[in-house]
Amino acid sequence: MADLKDPLLPPKLATAVNLREAANRPIAAGRQLYQGVDVLELKKRGQSLRSWIRVDTAGDSQIIEVDKFTMMRRCDLPARDLRLLDPLFVYPSTILGREKAIVVNLEQIRCIITADEVLLLHSLDSYAWNYVMELQRRLTSSSVGEPGDVWQPDNSDVNRSRGNRNFDNEFSNNTSPDYLPFEFRALEVALEAACTFLDSQVAELEIEAYPLLDELTSKISTLDLERARRLKSRLVALTRRVQKVRDEIEQLMDDDGDMAEMYLTEKKRRMELSFYGDQSLYKSVDGISISAPVSPVSSPQDFRKLEKSISSARSRHESTRSSDSANENIEELEMLLEAYFVVIDSTLNKLTSLKEYIDDTEDFINIQLDNVRNQLIQFELLLTTATFVVAIFGVVAGVFGMNFEISLFGVPSAFEWVLIITGVCGVLIFSAFVWFFKYRRLMPL
Numbered sequence: 279m280a281d282l283k284d285p286l287l288p289p290k291l292a293t294a295v296n297l298r299e300a301a302n303r304p305i306a307a308g309r310q311l312y313q314g315v316d317v318l319e320l321k322k323r324g325q326s327l328r329s330w331i332r333v334d335t336a337g338d339s340q341i342i343e344v345d346k347f348t349m350m351r352r353c354d355l356p357a358r359d360l361r362l363l364d365p366l367f368v369y370p371s372t373i374l375g376r377e378k379a380i381v382v383n384l385e386q387i388r389c390i391i392t393a394d395e396v397l398l399l400h401s402l403d404s405y406a407w408n409y410v411m412e413l414q415r416r417l418t419s420s421s422v423g424e425p426g427d428v429w430q431p432d433n434s435d436v437n438r439s440r441g442n443r444n445f446d447n448e449f450s451n452n453t454s455p456d457y458l459p460f461e462f463r464a465l466e467v468a469l470e471a472a473c474t475f476l477d478s479q480v481a482e483l484e485i486e487a488y489p490l491l492d493e494l495t496s497k498i499s500t501l502d503l504e505r506a507r508r509l510k511s512r513l514v515a516l517t518r519r520v521q522k523v524r525d526e527i528e529q530l531m532d533d534d535g536d537m538a539e540m541y542l543t544e545k546k547r548r549m550e551l552s553f554y555g556d557q558s559l560y561k562s563v564d565g566i567s568i569s570a571p572v573s574p575v576s577s578p579q580d581f582r583k584l585e586k587s588i589s590s591a592r593s594r595h596e597s598t599r600s601s602d603s604a605n606e607n608i609e610e611l612e613m614l615l616e617a618y619f620v621v622i623d624s625t626l627n628k629l630t631s632l633k634e635y636i637d638d639t640e641d642f643i644n645i646q647l648d649n650v651r652n653q654l655i656q657f658e659l660l661l662t663t664a665t666f667v668v669a670i671f672g673v674v675a676g677v678f679g680m681n682f683e684i685s686l687f688g689v690p691s692a693f694e695w696v697l698i699i700t701g702v703c704g705v706l707i708f709s710a711f712v713w714f715f716k717y718r719r720l721m722p723l
Contacts, residue, residue: 326345327343327344327345328343328344328345328346328349328399328400329341329342329343329399329400330342330343330344330349330397330398330399330400331397331398331399331400331406331410332395332396332397332398333395333396333398333410333413333414333417333464334394334395335394335395335417335460336417336418337413337414337415337417337418339410339414341400346360349390349397353376353378353379353390353392353397354376354377354378354379355376355379355381355390359374359376359381362374362381362383362388363381363383363388363389363390363399365388365399365401369383370519370522371383371384371385371472371519371522371523371526372526373465373526373527373530375530375536375537375539375540376539377539377545378392378393378542378545379391379392379542380392380461380465380540380542382465382468384468384469384471384472384523385405385471385472385475385476385519385523386401386403386405386406386471386472386475387405387406387409387468387471387472388401389409389464389468391461391464391465391468391542392461392542393459393460393461393542393543393545393546394460396413396464398410405471405475408471409467409468409471412467412470412471413463413464413467416463416467417460417463457610458610458614459541459542459543459544460543461540461541461542461543462540462610462611462614465540465614466614466618469527469614469615469618470618472523473523473618473621473622473625476516476519476520476523476622476625477621477625479516480516480520480625480628480629480632483509483512483513483516483632484628484632486509487509487513487632487635487636488632488635490502490505490506490509491506491635491636491639494506494639494643495639495642495643498643498646498647506636506639509636510636513629513632513633513636516629517626517629517630517633520622520625520626520629521626523622524619524622524623524626527615527618527619527622528619530615531612531615531616531619534608537608537611537612537615538608540611541608541611656720656721659715659720659721660712660721663708663711663712664708666707666711667704667705667707667708668704670700670703670704670707671700671704674696674700678696
């Protein structure tokens with residue numbers, strides 16, 4: 279009876295005691311909590327160390343092992359931005375400007391660019407090492423000092439370097455791109471590597487496609503058609519990748535805020551100036567400086583009000599000055615992006631021309647096939663007409679083959695006359711059909 283009553287009893291409510299007992303109860307041997315899913319392994323893989331190639335402003339490189347959370351804190355990036363650089367995922371080309379870093383995902387180049395270093399995802403691909411070598415070459419061969427040497431917290435050095443920077447901006451097109459800050463040099467190398475890689479892919483596709491298409495115009499075969507189909511699939515995939523890079527550059531060029539966000543060296547300099555300005559302000563307030571005269575009988579609340587008003591005025595001045603300088607200096611990045619926009623747009627035009635050539639070849643092949651199909655239909659029509667004429671002889675033979683007696687069977691020349699009359703009638707009927715086809719323009723005769 280107890281066995282019968284147990285299934286009829288209501289289930290026990292999940293109380294705190296029951297949950298504690300269930301947690302302390304050992305799991306059966308060989309049985310996992312989640313079948314088919316190793317949660318601990320997934321968590322370890324998400325927190326595992328990843329190899330990065332670090333290149334500083336002096337061109338020195340080293341390989342470091344950093345986990346994901348350390349990289350997030352180091353570059354002040356969210357997890358979704360680092361997910362774009364994960365080789366396990368396939369994401370389209372992206373360039374993101376953040377507060378302290380630029381996230382670059384361009385074809386084979388996946389890196390994080392800051393004002394002081396470039397962190398490139400370590401890979402066995404030769405394109406990553408070529409990027410590092412090219413960036414080191416440009417940094418070491420640069421005759422201009424590094425951004426860390428140019429931007430000093432001293433106001434006189436800042437003004438002098440700013441004047442030199444403006445002078446270099448005026449003659450940048452005629453001299454060299456060394457006036458660009460570190461992050462833009464690294465971004466330029468990444469854009470150049472991506473554009474060169476895509477252009478080489480397009481060149482290889484053109485070398486393989488044009489001879490094949492020319493061969494298809496003269497001789498159509500199943501093997502060549504299959505090769506053309508695979509080439510068209512590669513063309514569509516490559517066009518999508520080139521179009522994404524082009525759209526990403528165009529989107530950056532159309533948004534002044536995104537371009538201003540990518541001036542990492544400038545933002546770092548302003549933060550340093552703001553930090554040193556705050557220190558000098560605190561020193562002047564504590565020492566009752568002449569720049570902020572305070573009454574000897576003033577209370578601490580007056581000090582706090584004065585400090586608050588000065589800080590608010592300084593923040594308004596800094597925001598106005600930063601917006602003005604951003605509008606002035608944004609042309610550097612815009613010109614850089616415009617140069618590579620022209621390059622990637624030229625690559626896209628090559629793909630468009632190749633696609634149009636493939637479409638023209640397909641149209642020509644379809645016209646040829648339609649012509650052959652029409653010729654086959656015309657031949658089938660003539661063959662059907664000739665078969666109908668030949669069938670007349672069968673009808674005559676069937677009629678004379680019947681079992682009845684006529685006087686014509688006794689004439690010796692009757693057989694020749696029957697053949698002649700039947701042949702002349704067949705020729706006349708065939709000529710009538712051909713004339714009808716010509717009259718109705720069913721075949722070019």
